[in-house]
Amino acid sequence: MSSFPVLNDEQWLKLLEQVAQSFNEVTLSRGFNYFKQQRVASLIISENRVVQARVTGSEDYSVKLYLDKFMSNICTCPVRTSCKHLAAVIMELADRLGYPASQIVNANFHLKRVTSKSSPESQLKQLPDMDTMGWHKFLNQYTAHVKPSYDQGTYTNLLRYELQNIRKGSISFSANDLIFFELHQELFIARKIKEYASQGNVNYFTSNALYRMYDEIQAWVHQKSAQIDFTLAKERIKQTLSYIRQQLAKETDQKYLDYGLYTALWNYWIAPYPDAHEWISQEINEIEQQTPDSISSSLSAAKAFLYLNQSKSLDAWDALEASGTLNKAPTRLFLPFLNHLSAASDWDHLIDWLLKTATYFYGHRTKDLDTYLGYWKEAVAHVPEAEKQLWIVLEEMLPHSAQIIDEMLYEQRQWKPWLEMQIFKGQDPFYHRVSVLQPIEKEAPALLLPYYHQAIEHYVSLKNRHDYKLAVKLLKRLDKVYKKMKQTERWERFFTGFIDRHSRLRALQEELKKGKLLE
Structure with missing residues (x-):
């Protein structure tokens, strides 16, 4: 160009x-x-x-x-x-x-x-003096011409492109206000997408885009936490909490998207400061006053989370039960609670919550389930006697927890039950890389004998050249295991009997010679 x-x-x-x-x-x-x-x-x-x-x-x-x-x-x-x-x-x-x-x-x-005298551009200089609700009114006006698209990705990009036209460098924002304005721009986009979706214009991709958007906002809140001056940002934080509470009151789909953001804001922008505990009682009052007769499940979850921040674990669970929030609750509802108890090193209450919430994580393996099990492992590391309860939970999760049990047995080097599980699942030694079996060969080689013997007999029984080759490879590995155990005589007795039993299988005999197991 x-x-x-x-x-x-x-x-x-x-x-x-x-x-x-x-x-x-x-x-x-x-x-x-x-x-x-x-x-x-x-x-x-x-x-x-x-x-x-x-x-x-x-x-x-x-x-x-x-x-x-x-x-x-x-x-x-x-x-x-x-x-x-x-x-x-x-x-x-x-x-x-x-x-x-x-x-x-x-x-x-x-x-x-451009030709209108009442253009939103004329309001830009007033933005630092507006509260956050004023910002949202301005953003509504500024993007009024952007029409929703069936493709939510396109609609999101159009909104984001339009908002990028706001030249923030020419606006006299303080460092704190600039961060809050950027946050509310993202909250505005999320609200517009949700409003459009609530009209029935929703599909799998819309829901997926919303989850991803909120995850990105939470990550951004975490990233910006070091740049927030709490003492100068108190009023903006209060305004932001007020805005999110309004969104919580509107949540009826039990996705708990704004609830997740609400807890992130507390964890990263409020909780680290000494006078944060004074905010909790005030915030609980605000929630109760917002909907005194009929409190939404998301607001109930937020209230319970605040109780947990006051070290009132039982009150937090009771608040969830009393409001009916636990009915069909998604796994993402519980992760902020588990995270808080873990961060506070409150192991006894963490184990209690892990047991209470276990049934909500039953089902196919997901990122949330892996996070849940991560908290279990952390709790067990500090309270070893809780491991029995963890195994009970995993057994009740079967068959969906089979792979998790497999991984945990291997991590804990419980070789005997791990090998039994491989045999039960019909997975022979070739299913694993050689490096996976090497620690067992080194620490407990005798445990590998039935695993190899069964697989060898299986491949021979298939009676084709390809499987004979696989059987020979396993025989060579088995030979090494017997040598590792210093039981060469036992190997020779087995191999002699093996040759006799299959002497009529000429193709197998040929493969044994190629593998230098027979002269």
């Missing part, structure tokens, strides 16, 4: 006008998807202000964009002009020149906003 200026602000507005006149919303939305997917493979601008580009898709198409003769634009696709490929190229050009691609997608609205 050439280094000379291609567009000034006046020419940019002219380009927006031409886009608004030539493209419909559907085409611009499809073009935005192509732009986001980086389908514009190459882009060159000549000195006569003609843009030549190549766009990849089901086929590759060449695009010519005439900045001074917009109506002459052409693409080699069947549509020829005003197509998604041209739209993607215009957005790519804009992005490279420092102009927001999202303004191309919403060209009509942006033009109206």
Whole structure:
């Protein structure tokens, strides 16, 4: 791309006008998807202000964009002009020149906003003096033109692109306020996605996107914790807690997304400070006053979490039971409780909660189940007698815990039950890498004998050349095990009997010779 200026602000507005006149919303939305997917493979601008580009898709198409003769634009696709490929190229050009691609997608609205005296842009300087609810009203107005898409990923990207146009560097935010404004931008996007999903426009991908979004926000809250000056941020924290409480009151789907964020905010931005305990009673009162008659399950969970922060473990569990929150509760509801007890080294109460919540983790192996078992292992390391209870829980989780039991037996070097489990599952020595069996061969070689013997007889019984080769490989390993045990005579007796039993299997005899087990 050439280094000379291609567009000034006046020419940019002219380009927006031409886009608004030539493209419909559907085409611009499809073009935005192509732009986001980086389908514009190459882009060159000549000195006569003609843009030549190549766009990849089901086929590759060449695009010519005439900045001074917009109506002459052409693409080699069947549509020829005003197509998604041209739209993607215009957005790519804009992005490279420092102009927001999202303004191309919403060209009509942006033009109206530029000419409107009541433009949200005029409110930017007022943002530092607004409370967080004022921020959300502003963000609503600022993104009013962004229309929801069935593709929630596209809708999220459009919102995020539009909000990136807010030049925060020109706003007199304090360091703390800038962090809080960025947080509320993400909370705003999450709320918009949830509101659209609540209208029935939801599918697996929407739910997955929401979970991922909230996980990313929680990780961001953790990352920013070191930058928050609690003494200067108290008012913003109170406003943020108030906002999240409102979202908790609206949660009816038992996904506990805002609840997870609420607990993260407490853990990372409030709990580390000396006077945090004074906030807990106030926050419990706020929750009770918010919905005195009918408290939502998410608010009940938040209240229980606060009780746990007061070291009131029994009160916390009672609060969950009394509110009916435990009915069909997802596993993610309990992880903040378990995490808090673990961080507080409250092992007895942690074990109690692990036992109480065990049934909620029954089912197929998930990331949450692995986290739950991680807390068990931590508890057992400090309270060894609790291991019996852990094994009872794992047995009750069968068959879904079979792989977990397998891994734990191996980790604890309980070789005998581990090998019995392999035989029971029908997994022979070739299922494992040689390195997996090496510690057993070193520490308890005798335990490997039935494992190898059974597998050898199985492969021989299949009576084909390929399986004979596998049997010979296992025989060679078995020979090493007997030598390791210093029982060569026992090996010779077994091998002599083995040869006699299978003397008529000529192919096996040949493989034994190839393996140098027979001369």
